[in-house]
Amino acid sequence: MTEAEKALSERVVYAGEKGIKCVPVGRNSKAQFDASDLEQGVSSLEFSGISGYEPTELVITAGAGTAFSEIEHVLREGEQMVGFEAFNRQAATLGGAIACGLCGSARPFRGAVRDFVLGMEVMNGRGQRLRFGGQVIKNVAGYDVSRLYAGSWGTLGIILSVSMRVLPRHQAQITLGIECDIEAAIKRLCEFAAIPLPLSGAAYYEGLLRLRLSGFETAVNAAQRRVGATHLSNEDLFWSSLTDTSHAFFERDQTSIYRLSLPPATPPLDIPGDWLIDWGGALRWLKTEVPQSRWREMVAQAGGTILPWPARREDWLTTGEPSLDGLQTRLREAFDPKDVFS
Secondary structure: OOHHHHHHHHHHHHHHHHOOOOEEEOOOOOHHHOOOOHHHEEEOOOOOOEEEEEHHHOEEEEEOOOEHHHHHHHHHHOOEEEOOOEOOOOOOEHHHHHHHOOEOOOHHHHOOHHHHEEEEEEEOOOOOEEEEEOOOOOOOOOOOHHHHHOOOOOOOOEEEEEEEEEEEOOOEEEEEEEEOOHHHHHHHHHHHHOOOOOEEEEEEEOOEEEEEEEEOHHHHHHHHHHHOOEEEOOOHHHHHHHHOOOOHHHOOOOOEEEEEEOOOOOOOOOOOOEEEEEHHHOEEEEEEOOOHHHOHHHHHHOOOEEEEEOOOHHHHHOOOOHHHHHHHHHHHHHHOOOOOOO
């Protein structure tokens, strides 16, 4: 162990003995999701810096406290990019981006955060430094434990470093717009999902269906001709505002906002309010004054789940399914038997 790791281990062990809570914190870019006392924060910023980058292998390794923007800068110079769009990436650290598991509109087309994690070094609730996975893409031996940490919100331990797969940077990217109502938008999204298009985003809001195309220039141009929609300019801000939930839709007032996960082909739900659709129909944001008790069952019958927004750290860690919640509890007990990080 390094001196920083030894000091961290001693703090975790002491916390376990005294019943003190520890909350992993980088640059506090996820503060809106966490009601924890910041005095409980355990910083990951000492574990920073890019320790390995192999452009030909499409793999980068960095400390958990490394600024996400630094990683993006290095990859940009190599004509590569991170495969997922991290929440609040201008302020985020790599560890925080992995631990929260939140990602933008490319999620259904490129994969979730966990799909890009190859290996990881962590500190568990016993103060032990553990290493899972590796630094190569073809690493399939055993169960990929490192992926459990993506979306764990720091409850399994403190991430020290991460090796992740990256992607070649796309040559071209455009956004197309189709004016339609919400029923037609969902129908079109289902049609587009059935044909080979270089989609990296598909969202609907206020009568406009937006399709983001990314990839080789020839493929993007061919897809534009096939879709036959209007080319919209200066749309990067729109897509980043969905990733960071900074779009005007999310402005706080007295109206409640909910994050609904649904099967993409689910018809529009009869719930009064404003709707914003992302992830090709699988992620639907609802802004409504109607109490959740009146429409919760409707969402459940459609096979969906609901999160109030902004969701708290504990909200992300329960599903309402006894089998899944029980499995998560047993995992936390295995990695953190003294309940240091919960």
